[in-house]
Amino acid sequence: MAPRPSSGELWGLHLMPPRILVDCCLPNGILVSLECLREAPLTSIKQQLFSEARKYPLYHLLQEESCYIFVGVTQEAEREEFYDETRRLCDLRLFHPILKVIEPLGNREEKILNREIGFAIGMPICEFELVKDPEVQDFRRNILSVCREAVEEREGGGAHTQALYVYPPNVESSAELPQHIYSKLDKGASASQLSLCLKCSVTHRWNEWLSYDIYLTDVPRSARLCLSICSVKGRKGAKEEHCPLAWGNINLFDYKDTLVSGKVALGLWPVPHGLEDLLNPIGVSGSNPNKVSMRAVCLCCRHYCVNIPESLPKLLLSVKWNSRDEVSQIYCLLKDWPLMQPESALELLDCNFPDPMVREFALRCLIQGLTDDKLSQYLLQLVQVLKYEMYLDNPLARFLIKKALTNQRIGHFFFWHLKSEMHNKTVSRRFGLLLEAFCRACGMYLKHLNRQVEAMDKLVNLTDTLKQEKKDETQKVRQKMLLNTYRHESAQAYLYTYRMLLQTNFSVFLCLRLEECRIMSSAKRPLWLNWENPDIMSELLFTNNEIIFKNGDDLRQDMLTLQIIKIMENIWQNQGLDLRMLPYGCLSIGDCVGLIEVVKNSHTIMQIQCKGGLKGALQFNSNTLHHWIRDKNKGEAYDRAIDLFTRSCAGYCVATFILGIGDRHNSNIMVKENGQLFHIDFGHFLDHKKKKFGYKRERVPFVLTQDFLIVISKGVQECTKTKEFERFQEMCYKAYLAIRQHASLFINLFSLLLGCGMPELQSFDDIAYLRKTLALEKNQQEALEYFTKQMNDAHHGGWTTKMDWIFHTIRHMPNEH
Numbered sequence: 001m002a003p004r005p006s007s008g009e010l011w012g013l014h015l016m017p018p019r020i021l022v023d024c025c026l027p028n029g030i031l032v033s034l035e036c037l038r039e040a041p042l043t044s045i046k047q048q049l050f051s052e053a054r055k056y057p058l059y060h061l062l063q064e065e066s067c068y069i070f071v072g073v074t075q076e077a078e079r080e081e082f083y084d085e086t087r088r089l090c091d092l093r094l095f096h097p098i099l100k101v102i103e104p105l106g107n108r109e110e111k112i113l114n115r116e117i118g119f120a121i122g123m124p125i126c127e128f129e130l131v132k133d134p135e136v137q138d139f140r141r142n143i144l145s146v147c148r149e150a151v152e153e154r155e156g157g158g159a160h161t162q163a164l165y166v167y168p169p170n171v172e173s174s175a176e177l178p179q180h181i182y183s184k185l186d187k188g189a190s191a192s193q194l195s196l197c198l199k200c201s202v203t204h205r206w207n208e209w210l211s212y213d214i215y216l217t218d219v220p221r222s223a224r225l226c227l228s229i230c231s232v233k234g235r236k237g238a239k240e241e242h243c244p245l246a247w248g249n250i251n252l253f254d255y256k257d258t259l260v261s262g263k264v265a266l267g268l269w270p271v272p273h274g275l276e277d278l279l280n281p282i283g284v285s286g287s288n289p290n291k292v293s294m295r296a297v298c299l300c301c302r303h304y305c306v307n308i309p310e311s312l313p314k315l316l317l318s319v320k321w322n323s324r325d326e327v328s329q330i331y332c333l334l335k336d337w338p339l340m341q342p343e344s345a346l347e348l349l350d351c352n353f354p355d356p357m358v359r360e361f362a363l364r365c366l367i368q369g370l371t372d373d374k375l376s377q378y379l380l381q382l383v384q385v386l387k388y389e390m391y392l393d394n395p396l397a398r399f400l401i402k403k404a405l406t407n408q409r410i411g412h413f414f415f416w417h418l419k420s421e422m423h424n425k426t427v428s429r430r431f432g433l434l435l436e437a438f439c440r441a442c443g444m445y446l447k448h449l450n451r452q453v454e455a456m457d458k459l460v461n462l463t464d465t466l467k468q469e470k471k472d473e474t475q476k477v478r479q480k481m482l483l484n485t486y487r488h489e490s491a492q493a494y495l496y497t498y499r500m501l502l503q504t505n506f507s508v509f510l511c512l513r514l515e516e517c518r519i520m521s522s523a524k525r526p527l528w529l530n531w532e533n534p535d536i537m538s539e540l541l542f543t544n545n546e547i548i549f550k551n552g553d554d555l556r557q558d559m560l561t562l563q564i565i566k567i568m569e570n571i572w573q574n575q576g577l578d579l580r581m582l583p584y585g586c587l588s589i590g591d592c593v594g595l596i597e598v599v600k601n602s603h604t605i606m607q608i609q610c611k612g613g614l615k616g617a618l619q620f621n622s623n624t625l626h627h628w629i630r631d632k633n634k635g636e637a638y639d640r641a642i643d644l645f646t647r648s649c650a651g652y653c654v655a656t657f658i659l660g661i662g663d664r665h666n667s668n669i670m671v672k673e674n675g676q677l678f679h680i681d682f683g684h685f686l687d688h689k690k691k692k693f694g695y696k697r698e699r700v701p702f703v704l705t706q707d708f709l710i711v712i713s714k715g716v717q718e719c720t721k722t723k724e725f726e727r728f729q730e731m732c733y734k735a736y737l738a739i740r741q742h743a744s745l746f747i748n749l750f751s752l753l754l755g756c757g758m759p760e761l762q763s764f765d766d767i768a769y770l771r772k773t774l775a776l777e778k779n780q781q782e783a784l785e786y787f788t789k790q791m792n793d794a795h796h797g798g799w800t801t802k803m804d805w806i807f808h809t810i811r812h813m814p815n816e817h
Helices: 042-053 108-119 124-129 134-156 159-166 292-300 309-316 324-336 342-349 356-369 372-388 395-406 406-419 426-441 445-467 475-485 556-574 605-610 613-617 624-631 636-659 706-712 723-741 743-751 762-771 780-796 798-815
Strands: 019-025 030-037 069-073 081-082 098-103 223-233 241-251 528-532 545-549 586-590 594-596 602-604 669-672 677-681
Touching: 019 042, 019 342, 019 395, 030 042, 030 241, 042 069, 081 108, 081 624, 108 426, 108 677, 124 292, 134 159, 134 395, 134 605, 223 426, 292 445, 292 624, 324 356, 342 372, 342 743, 372 395, 372 406, 372 426, 372 669, 395 426, 406 426, 406 445, 445 528, 445 586, 556 586, 556 594, 556 636, 556 743, 586 677, 602 605, 605 624, 605 669, 613 723, 624 636, 624 669, 624 706, 636 677, 636 706, 636 723, 636 762, 636 780, 677 706, 706 723, 706 798, 723 780, 743 762, 780 798
Parallel strands: 019 098
Antiparallel strands: 019 030, 069 081, 069 098, 223 241, 528 545, 545 594, 586 594, 602 669, 669 677
16 A cells, blocks of 8 residues: 655655665666665765765766765655755655765756755745746746845845844834724625526537627726536426536736637636635625615716725725726726825725726835835735735735845745745645745845744644554653654754744744643644743843644634734724733644744633632632732732733723634633733634534623623622723723724725635625624714623623533643643
8 A cells, every 4th residue: 555645754654763774876877775864964874875885886987975966756756956965864855765866967056046945935946947827937037126126125225224124123103093984894796797608418518609798898907707617406396506616717818918819728726615605706795785876976976086085995896897988987087096095905905806907006005105014914914815916927916025025024924924825726826936036035034934944844743743643541651752852952953043933033043942842732732832042131031932833723813813903902002092912923834734922921711710729610719810810919019910901801802802702711811920811712703603502602792700800890799880890891992992993994804814715704794793793884872882782791691601611621621731
């Protein structure tokens, strides 16, 4: 039986054996078998090989050792030349332990660079060179000129600009609150024509013309032909069931603005799980379609709309894009249209606006008003909307890669946002080309990226091995043996002097503290990793840094939720409301692989309650949390801790309610020793809450139990009658109304990620939950009354939350750390 595919050190094996027999093919035709250590570098193997070759015939035909390199076949079925002879045998990812000795041909430096780039992006560069599509080759050539301009800008200013590139200041660029217009929330129908063109027989073939009632001169520049193949199942008289099989899209105009003609071979894509709406790929889009009368009003008032720049999305959704006259009028308006705020212009980059002129205008707004810190804040969405671009070479791609090459912090996350999507075949070519251009121009930083990629690959191999272990009495012994493998000095070379992916301060190098690392108890076997900071000034920053490495969980929803919480915090701070949120670091780096920052000196509510004995663990004593905070903070620190708890609790109550965060048991809420509360694990949002026998387990809009109210009221049992509780309510009301004023921003940010494939963000019906919680159909007073009712339901129904916590504690108390 053929060995199973593996991402490990050898085909079929996550970890290579300590000693392995390697077959080496010499240029003189002699085959030499060597017993090598898995951690042996290629230099050592070459010396051992040539020493052994002296014992074989035809040795005199060989040249000096330095004249040769090794070549092998990797697990991707690619022939790779190994120029870097410091690499270890276990790092080569060979298909089979066979190495061939050859004389290198061609440009050595170029081949080394191509190998490093291919390793960083996860696919060999030669795949791009074999693509015959002229758009790919033109893009590779043209994007390099953009990279060259960015590098000249980065290095042209001398030490000052280079320092700003490596150490970009992490400060707020402006203290002014942007002016937002709220009348653009409603979206309309996209210009599309959907009709049944023909019925296919069981022969699965047809050859006829498709006729559309549109003149060729009226075909919009952004038009595309969308095909969807589906099966129909149903008996006579019964309702037919449609099952999507595959889909594909063709741009009617190519990247040179030429109408596509002739025969086109279109490879279809499989339908993603749960996306049945792909049966109608060009159907109505938007959360609130425009009515015909509203469209007519917008078009009639288009010249007046110029005075309201943020009304542009509303106007564009009213345009008949299959009418040349209307499109030409809009193009004339765009030339004189005032620039919009960057947050408003983001909406013009989603799938509802494919027209190149519109997207180019949106990018001008971003270039004019988007600072580097704001760009970092919205980078997740901007990378994802690259999927909506019609062509490889587009203004947004040029803008992002230029920013990535002039700001190392942006470049770092730009690389990993693209890298994490490389498993998605629908975008791997587009993102791979961008990664290639970035890696060619990022200079010495490429080596650091490769160290990070290598470290992540090794950790994936380790967790894959751990997940296969059986739960028996020898499990801990075997896991300890596996960790001991990584204690060897050469084996952990990829983890030492390793730049932390979650840190924004890239100047700090960290060393792994193996004695503090452990394997967590959950089924995915996440790793708790602890790095120390060897800097002599580390006591002023941090002496160590802890992260959780997860392999098997999709962290994109966590990453999005934490991003939204961070934006909420910025909005509150700009309005003078400091709610002390704690959006810890989280980064998805691959297919269900990612990193989570561990917050120092923090404990789960369950851990704290268990310290209060059986009564605390079983929710009979609601004073345990307050007693714990009081014991950790003496004197004046106690008042500061209560104030910190009150502020952070108010912030998370509002945030979790608006976003519909679910699964809020007492292991997903944590408190720092200084009193700061925060939530973790955002695997369920937008009201996709867990159900039991068809009923939602969580029956309150957000968590506000008696435990929290006692802390807020400083231990008073009649919590709701205290001034502290009134102050807490006032904070919640102000926070809710502040976010409601920026509702369009949050709806836009979620809309831009509809194409990500997140399991709980796949349609506008999911985003409609935000409109509900923000009460956008009500005026401000009605919205405040609505939120007040939700808050009353939360603390009056707190007993239901505590019941859920009891069952969770009983089930998980032995495994809680």
